[in-house]
Amino acid sequence: MTLTQLLIVLRARWISFVVVLACAAALAVAANLLLPKRYSATAMVVLDVKSPDPIAGVVLPGANTSGYMATQADVFRSERVAQRAARELGMDKDADLQRMWRDVTQGVGDYNSWLADVLLRGLDVRPGRESNVLAVTYTTADPRNAARIANAFVSAYVGTTLDLRTEPAKQYSNFFDERAKHARDALESAQGKLSAYQQQKGLMATDEKYDVENARLTELSTQLVALQAVASESAGRQGQMGGNPNQMSEVLNNALISSLKGDLARQEAKLDEMSSKFGDQHPQVLEAKASIAQIKQKIDTEVRRVSGSVTANNSVNQQRLAQLRTSIEEQRAKMMFLKGQRDEAAVLMRDVENAQRNYDAVQARMSQTALESQTTQTNVSVLKNASMPLDPSSPRTKLNLAIALVVGTLLAVGVVIVRETLDQRLRTEADVIAYLRQPLLGSLPVDNRARPNGRLRLGLSKAGMFGGGMPRLAK
Incomplete structure (x- = not known):
């Protein structure tokens, strides 16, 4: 059925449409009048999840997770919060409520749990979309009680979040207090052992003694290196003395030997001159030869003396080197002993x-947990306190009427379509071709004077056209 055909059918069967729609509206009005009125009061709280904790100095763990707000909503709807709200409202001592509990449960179970369950039935907690705000709505028949109970739930939730934070801190504070005693005893024991060992070994708290001995070892090692060089040089000179002592630097640099060699050179020159002049047997020549031999003897004596000093110097250097090595070994042993200590x-x-x-x-940690156990601040702040509602939240008259009109309209359309399906009529020229499957030869003009309402309907059926019946005019 096309939209045009549907509008034609609705126009033809408008009475059925209006009757069904009126019945739906009447039912909605009756429901609004018969249903009891209920009032809803709303409070709002915000959770600060970005600011660091004033004591710990860090952001609370888990506060930035996606499930944090859902967890807080579940805490709001928990039995613990409901029982605390009941105590703040004084319901836990209400005789009428206790009598109702006995009548309902026959005295079986816990009264506070039953009371919390009753209170939670009217509570609705909804986290804000992409925000840290919780909307708390409480619905009941009394508008004053709705506001009171909603505010009591907010107060109970704030107190419960504070308890959930301080109770573990109190337990941790006691735990760390015990651990601090054990840690202090362990520290005193370790300090006592160190002091006893230092007194026993004669050690100071610093490493001055070790540093002094280490500096002495370093100095001895330096002296050893220098003395090794000197001893090596003296040993080399001593070895040179065995080959050609006259070429030794001590001999060459000796002033007496140099003077004697000069005298020897002069005497030899004089001897050569005298020998060529007087002959080898002249007394002056003989005297010059004797003087030269005496000078050579002096030179040999002085060379032997210098060589002996080199040998003695080398012996002293080797002896000093051996003593220095012994001192170094002793110092190293002392250092090893000090190092072990x-x-x-x-x-x-x-x-x-x-x-x-x-x-x-x-x-x-004990100081921090002690502060946390005594804190009175939470990350929950009240944005709005619930106030007494002036209008009932249910039944919603306008919404119910709107829903009734929409549902009634759909139902009325359905009824019209069903009636049209059960009792089909030829209402347009297209219906003749669609339903009778016959070519259209012509159409009669509509005479508006034929009916008081200015419309004339021609009702034809397949039985009337092909079963010998006559067309029926339906007014």
């Missing part, structure tokens, strides 16, 4: 440092 003391000092760090860490 220092290592043992270092182990004890590390024990003291570890015990101190452990004690400081426990003390810091």
Whole structure:
């Protein structure tokens, strides 16, 4: 059925359409009048999830997760919050409510749990879309009670979030207090062991003694290197003395030997001159030869003396070198002994440092948890307190009427279509071709005077056209 055909059918069967629509509207009005009126009061709270904790200095873990707001909504709807709200409202001591509980449950179960379940039936908590706001709505028959209970739930939720934060902190504070005592005892024990060891070994708290001995070892090593060079040089000179002592630097640089060699050279020159002049047997020549032999003897004596000093110097250097090596070995042994003592003391000092760090860490955590257990601030702030509603939240008259009109319209259209299906009529020229499957030869003009309402309907059926019946005019 096309839209044009549907409009023609609705125009033809408008009475049925109006009757069904009127019945639906009447039912909606009756429901609005018969249903009890209920009032809803709304409060709003905001959760600060970005600001750091004033005590810990960090953002609360899990506050930025996607399920944080849903978790807080579940906490709002928890039995613990409901029981706290009931205590704030004084319902836990209400005799009428206790009597109702006995009548309903025959005294079986917990009264506070039953009361919390009753209160939670009218509570609705909705997290804001992409926000940190919780909308708390409470619905009941009394507008004053709706506002009171909604505000009581908000207050109970704030108190419960504070308890959920301080109760673990109190437990942790007691735990860290015990751990601090053990840490302090361990620190005192480690310090006592270190002090006893230092007194026993004669060690100071610093490494001055070790540093002094290490500096002495370094100085001895430096002296050894220098003396090795000197001893090597003296040994080389001594070896040179065995080959040609006259070429030694000590001999060449000796002033007496140089003077004697000069005298020897002069005497030899004089001897050559005299020998060529007087002959080898002349007394002056003989005297000059004797003088030359005496000078050579003096030179040999002085060379032997210088060579002996080189040998003695080399012996002294080798002896000093041996003594210095012995001193270095003794100093190294002393250093190893001191190093062993220092290592043992270092182990004890590390024990003291570890015990101190452990004690400081426990003390810091104990101070922090003690502050957290005494805090009175939460990350929940009240944006809006619930006020007494002036208009009922249900039944919603306008909404119900609108829904009734929409549903009634659809139902009326359905009824019209069903009636038209059960009792088909030829209402347009296209219906003749569509339903009778016959060619259209002509159409009669409509005479508006034939009916008081100015319309004339021609009702034809397949039985009337082909079963010998006559066309029927339907007014």
